Amino acid sequence: MARALVTGSTAGLGLEFAWQLAGTGHDLVLVSRDERRLRAVAEQIRHVHDVDIEVLRADLSVREDLDHVATKLTDPVAPISLLVNNAGYGLRGRFLEVGVADHEKQMDTLIRAVLVLSHAAARVMVQRRCGAIINVSSLAGYTAAGPYAASKSWVTVFTESLATELRGTGVTATALLPGFVATEFHQRAAINVEGLPRVTWLKAPFVVEQALRDAAKGHVLSIPSVKYRAAGEVSRLAPRRLVRKLTSASWEAELGQRALRRSRRRASRRKLHAPWQREDQ
Structure with a gap:
């Protein structure tokens, strides 16, 4: 039976990857920093799908933990046929507002972990002449929205380079570039995205499928949805000066202002539709 290793597998896209892969009969190795959530997720999936699940607690920003996961990818007894590099998180605040140690830890998770795990997986997959790697990137990588966007730009370019190198080996590499996806990501990073219209959001099951x-x-x-494929092309081909202007660090503040204006409009409409609600009651 095929076996997949998914990092960041207790929430968001990683959790959705785990469920969908189990649904297609894949045995799983689930990796996350939170062992309690890992075991809870594994138990939930086992209750629905008859698959073997191994949990591996690891903080991918810690080199010892990262090396442990890399070793798991080279296990000849239980070979991994699919690696999903999904682990990642955002930081609240502009570049200079966040301590450099926090930036370094984030880069270790978003960049170094992808590099190390892709290297370990690809080498053994090439020997077996089969396998696949999915690196979760983002359309943010086409923007100029800070270190997170820069790291995703690296993931996309790295995956393209790896895919070229793997051509003809029976092993593939795919970069997933979603736009805004309805997961816990923005909430965990305390990023205000209330100003975004509903049409902007994608659902995790669709993205993973x-x-x-x-x-x-x-x-x-892999860029889910026609609207985001078009947006990606525009972002990639637009003059960089324009991209910098439209996607600078001030975008979150603008979203906050939009959310405030939308909230005020809703309040005004409620007053119009409920004239019996007097302020003196």
Whole structure:
């Protein structure tokens, strides 16, 4: 039976990858920093799907933990046929407002972990002449929205390079570039996105289903939905001066202002539709 290793597997896209892969009969190795949530997720999946699940608590920003996961990828007894590099998180605040140690830890998770785990997985997969790697990147990588965007730009370019190097080996590499996805990501980073219209958001099941389909076809880039594929092309081809202007660190403040204006409009409409609610009651 095929076996998949998913990092960041207790929430968001990682959790959705775990459920969908189990649904297609994959045994799983689930990796996360939170062992309690890991075991709870594993138990929930086992209750629904008859698959073998191993949990591996690891903080990928810690080199010893990262090396432990890399070793798991080279296990000849229980080989991994699919690696999903999904672990990641955002930081609240502009570059100079956040301590450099926090930036370094984030880069270790978003960049170094992807590099090390992709290297370990690809080498053994090439020997077996089969396997796939999905690196979760982001359309933010086409913008100029700080260190997180820069790290995702690296993930995309790295995956494209790896895919080229793996051509003809039976192993594929795919970068998943979603836009805004309805997960815990923004809430955990305390990022205010209330000003975004509903049409902007994608649902995690759709994003993961598309990513797995594209990876199975050997596509190098997976960008879910026509609207985001168009947005990606515009961002990639637009003059960088314009991109910097539209996607600077001030975007969150603008979203906050939009959310405030929307809230005020809703309050005004409620007053119009409920004239019996007098302020002196």
